[in-house]
Structure formats: structure tokens, C-alpha cells
Amino acid sequence: MFLGLDSSTQSLTAVIIDPVAGTITCQLSVNFGADLPHYQSPSGFLPGGTNGEVHSNPLMWLEALDLLFSRLAATTDLSKVTMIAGSGQQHGSVYLDESFEDRLKSLNAGKSLVEQLSPALSRTTAPIWMDTSTGQECAEIAEALGGAVEVCNRTGSIPIERFTGPQIRRFFKTDPAAYAHTRRIHLVSSFIASVIAGKSVPIDFGDGAGMNLLNLATLQWDEKLLEATAPDLAAKLLPPAATTTVQGRISSYFSTKYGLNPDCDTALFTGDNPASLVGMGATGSGEAVISLGTSDTFFASMPEAKTDPNGFGHVFGNPAGGFMSIIVFRNGSLAREALRDQLNVDWSAFDRESLASTLQSAGKNLTLPFFGPEITPRHDFTGPISEFTDEPTAALQIRALLEGQFLNMRLHSEWMEVKIERIRLTGGASKNDGIAQLVADVFQAPVERLDVINSAALGAAIIAAAAAGHDFQSMQDVFCKATPGSTLQPDRLLGSVYESAVTRFAELLKKNR
Numbered sequence: 001m002f003l004g005l006d007s008s009t010q011s012l013t014a015v016i017i018d019p020v021a022g023t024i025t026c027q028l029s030v031n032f033g034a035d036l037p038h039y040q041s042p043s044g045f046l047p048g049g050t051n052g053e054v055h056s057n058p059l060m061w062l063e064a065l066d067l068l069f070s071r072l073a074a075t076t077d078l079s080k081v082t083m084i085a086g087s088g089q090q091h092g093s094v095y096l097d098e099s100f101e102d103r104l105k106s107l108n109a110g111k112s113l114v115e116q117l118s119p120a121l122s123r124t125t126a127p128i129w130m131d132t133s134t135g136q137e138c139a140e141i142a143e144a145l146g147g148a149v150e151v152c153n154r155t156g157s158i159p160i161e162r163f164t165g166p167q168i169r170r171f172f173k174t175d176p177a178a179y180a181h182t183r184r185i186h187l188v189s190s191f192i193a194s195v196i197a198g199k200s201v202p203i204d205f206g207d208g209a210g211m212n213l214l215n216l217a218t219l220q221w222d223e224k225l226l227e228a229t230a231p232d233l234a235a236k237l238l239p240p241a242a243t244t245t246v247q248g249r250i251s252s253y254f255s256t257k258y259g260l261n262p263d264c265d266t267a268l269f270t271g272d273n274p275a276s277l278v279g280m281g282a283t284g285s286g287e288a289v290i291s292l293g294t295s296d297t298f299f300a301s302m303p304e305a306k307t308d309p310n311g312f313g314h315v316f317g318n319p320a321g322g323f324m325s326i327i328v329f330r331n332g333s334l335a336r337e338a339l340r341d342q343l344n345v346d347w348s349a350f351d352r353e354s355l356a357s358t359l360q361s362a363g364k365n366l367t368l369p370f371f372g373p374e375i376t377p378r379h380d381f382t383g384p385i386s387e388f389t390d391e392p393t394a395a396l397q398i399r400a401l402l403e404g405q406f407l408n409m410r411l412h413s414e415w416m417e418v419k420i421e422r423i424r425l426t427g428g429a430s431k432n433d434g435i436a437q438l439v440a441d442v443f444q445a446p447v448e449r450l451d452v453i454n455s456a457a458l459g460a461a462i463i464a465a466a467a468a469g470h471d472f473q474s475m476q477d478v479f480c481k482a483t484p485g486s487t488l489q490p491d492r493l494l495g496s497v498y499e500s501a502v503t504r505f506a507e508l509l510k511k512n513r
């Protein structure tokens with residue numbers, strides 16, 4: 001059996017898989033807000049941060065780990081688990097002093113993780129991905145490297161407020177003494193992995209690429225960026241490594257206390273997005289995942305490390321090898337809801353029948369689908385902009401908005417130079433067959449839906465199996481099957497229609513930025 005853990009913003013989740021039987025044998029979660037209310041973090045972070053700061057208490061993650069393992073031990077036989085891997089919310093960082101290694105080595109199963117590890121924190125809180133306090137530091141790092149584009153060429157992203165490098169720089173500037181006292185810096189993922197392994201383990205290429213520090217060409221920390229970020233940073237980071245690198249046995253703390261097998265091994269932990277790529281069965285070339293949520297997200301595997309010349313998208317390591325892109329579109333569900341409310345219709349106006357009624361206008365009328373500021377493309381839009389050839393009925397406006405969203409996605413993923421052969425659609429709106437068919441038509445690729453609930457934790461369990469020698473692809477074929485009957489084929493007659501629409505969409509965008 002293989003255990004995958006995912007430490008996300010709001011919860012810590014475990015998924016155990018049996019690859020021989022092809023079954024998920026256990027899924028459990030600890031919710032930080034509901035289960036650990038004394039950390040006063042109802043949504044997983046400390047409310048009331050100033051200047052864009054969003055921090056969490058790392059002790060909450062440790063206490064969640066003890067609680068999760070005690071719940072697991074009560075419901076399942078943990079001695080059958082032979083490898084553990086995991087994932088974490090990306091970009092968040094934990095700062096530890098010199099005592100951390102010794103404390104990890106000598107963890108006493110009679111005491112809690114919090115009791116034993118809290119004195120090792122050289123910073124009591126951890127900035128997480130929601131933190132936007134580092135605008136100044138991003139500018140400084142860009143300047144030191146000769147521009148944001150150079151940072152993007154090296155690391156796959158321009159300097160980004162939530163990314164770890166700018167966050168480390170801000171810590172160094174605001175509290176140089178505590179920074180100097182820091183012996184080791186971990187991501188959320190590598191912090192939890194280290195506790196499980198009983199020693200500090202490396203950051204993997206998947207999560208490491210979300211730091212503005214990893215050079216994608218060498219897969220090492222970039223010396224110029226280390227220098228531009230903070231002094232002596234190289235010494236505070238272990239050299240990065242591939243996700244499936246086995247780190248040795250678990251800490252005896254877990255075998256003694258929770259009945260894990262003392263021979264159980266640990267692999268590295270990765271970011272939740274790279275783990276989700278695995279859990280959605282999309283690590284193969286030509287596969288993309290589109291998640292329709294508050295924001296819409298597009299991510300796809302990429303054999304080579306191409307970077308977005310516009311600096312909107314990001315590149316992370318693919319746990320199965322190679323790379324992946326991630327591109328976030330802020331005007332997702334909120335834009336769809338805004339139009340629904342504006343037209344005073346309900347969701348049935350977005351369904352299959354309704355969209356089929358406007359099929360003859362496919363690709364004809366254009367809408368820039370932005371009801372507010374967008375990050376892809378980065379621009380402060382104040383409302384949608386349309387160019388219609390037909391009379392703008394409600395049905396046509398809905399078609400044009402949805403087409404606009406997916407044309408924008410298609411346009412802004414072209415830099416990957418990957419031909420998309422299959423799309424796995426997830427998130428609230430993915431259940432809508434009309435929207436799913438439109439995605440298939442705009443991208444000219446089949447669209448599949450999956451019933452995976454904990455895609456990151458499942459991905460982590462598959463990574464654990466892969467680290468033990470199982471094949472990534474066959475594991476994904478077993479655990480990440482499309483929901484029967486959910487696959488939609490693209491209408492090939494619309495291929496040239498959307499080919500021309502994407503060009504006209506790009507022109508309209510150029511005129512309005």
C-alpha cells in the first residue's frame with residue numbers, strides 16, 4: 001500500500017492506494033479550522049495580516065499530522081504501507097534554526113511533534129501563497145538580474161509576490177537577525193516530508209520551481225538568484241531533487257506511535273499542483289487539465305522547459321519527469337456568474353441545449369471575458385468588451401463569453417508549443433455538458449471528466465508507488481479513469497472556425513490593453 005498526504009491551505013488529507021487491487025483503501029482529512037480551532041485560523045491562515053501579509057502557524061500543520069495519523073491508525077492497518085509521498089500548498093516557507101536536525105533525529109513518541117519541534121522555529125509564522133506583501137522585493141530581484149524576463153527565462157516565472165524567493169528576501173530585510181539565525185528553509189511540502197523522514201530532505205523540482213530560485217536548465221539553485229534574494233541562502237537550502245527520489249526509512253516516531261512499518265520508506269513531497277497533475281492522470285505529453293473554479297486554471301505537461309515570453313504563466317517540475325505549465329485566469333466563475341446575473345437568467349442558459357441553439361454563430365461574435373482585473377493577460381479590465389456581428393441576444397452573449405474564456409486560454413497557452421490531445425476538465429462548472437463541449441470545440445481535443453475528489457493526495461499516493469518502482473502511466477490508467485459516458489468529442493467542422501477566432505480574439509485584445 002502507498003500513502004499520499006496533501007497539506008493544503010485548509011486541510012491535511014491522506015489517501016492510501018493498493019496498486020495491485022487498483023483500489024483506494026482509505027481517505028481521511030483533518031480540517032485546520034474545524035479540528036484545530038485553537039490556532040484561530042478558520043480558513044487555514046491567521047486572519048488580519050497587514051500590508052498584504054498572509055501567514056499560517058506551522059505548528060498547526062504539525063498538530064494536524066499527529067491528529068491525522070492517530071485517526072488513520074484507528075481506521076486502517078498502517079503496517080502495510082511501504083512508501084509515503086506527499087504534497088503541499090505551494091510557495092509557503094518554514095524557517096528553522098540549528099536545533100531542527102537534532103530534534104528530528106531524536107523525536108520521542110511519548111511527546112507530540114509540536115512540543116518537540118516548536119523550539120526549532122526561527123520564525124513563528126510561515127508566509128503562504130496568498131501573501132502579496134513582496135512587490136518591492138520582486139522589483140529588487142528583477143533589477144538585480146537585469147529584468148523580470150531574465151528571471152522568467154531562468155526560473156519559469158517572472159518574480160511573483162507569493163513565490164518563496166521574494167518572501168525570503170522580505171524576511172531577511174525585515175528581520176535580519178532572525179534570518180541569520182535560520183539554518184534551514186523549507187517549503188510546506190519539504191517541511192512535512194522532513195518530519196516524516198526524521199531528517200531534512202530536499203525540495204523537489206515540482207515545488208522548487210515555485211520559488212523564483214530554481215534554474216530550469218540546470219535543475220540547481222540559480223547562483224545569481226540566490227545572491228539577489230538574500231545572503232548565505234545556498235547554505236540554508238538543500239540541493240533540489242526529483243520527486244521520486246527515495247529518502248530512506250520513516251522516522252521511528254511514526255512507527256512506534258502509529259504502527260507504521262519501521263521499514264516503510266519515504267519519497268520527496270511536491271507542490272499540490274504538480275501532485276494534482278498526477279492525480280488527474282495528466283503527466284503524459286499532450287495532456288492538459290482545465291479546472292473551472294473561482295479562478296480558472298490551465299495546467300499541462302511539457303517535455304521541455306519552455307517559458308511564457310509574456311510572463312503570465314509558470315513552469316513547475318512534472319513529478320513524472322519533464323515539466324508542466326500552470327496558467328491562472330482570475331475571471332473564471334465570477335465572470336460567468338456576473339453575466340448570468342446581468343442577463344437575469346439561470347444556469348440553464350449555459351447548458352447544452354441552450355448553447356446548441358447558437359451553434360451557427362460559433363466563433364463569430366467576440367467577447368473579452370473580463371469583468372475585473374485579470375492576470376492572464378495582466379491588465380486592469382473594468383468590464384467585458386464585445387465585438388458582435390449578430391444582434392447580441394442573451395444566448396449569443398453567453399456563447400461569446402464562454403468562447404472568449406477558452407479562446408483566451410488557448411491563446412495564452414500557445415507558448416508551451418504543445419499540441420493538446422486530451423483535456424481533463426474539473427471544478428464546479430465542468431459538470432455542465434454545454435461548457436465541456438465548448439472546451440472540446442475551442443481546443444479541438446476530446447474532453448473527459450473525472451470523479452477524483454482529492455487529486456493532490458491521490459497524486460501523492462501514485463508518486464509513492466512510482467518511487468517504489470510502479471509505472472506512472474499504468475498507475476494513472478488505473479486510478480484516474482474518466483467517468484464512464486463523460487467524454488465529449490470535438491466538432492471537427494469547427495476547427496477552422498476557432499482557428500480564425502483565436503487570431504481575431506488576439507487582435508481585439510491588443511486593441512484594448
Ligand code: XUL
Nearest residue numbers: 009089090091129272273
Ligand atoms: C499556485 C498557487 C496555489 C497554491 C494553492 O501557484 O499559488 O495553487 O499551490 O494550494
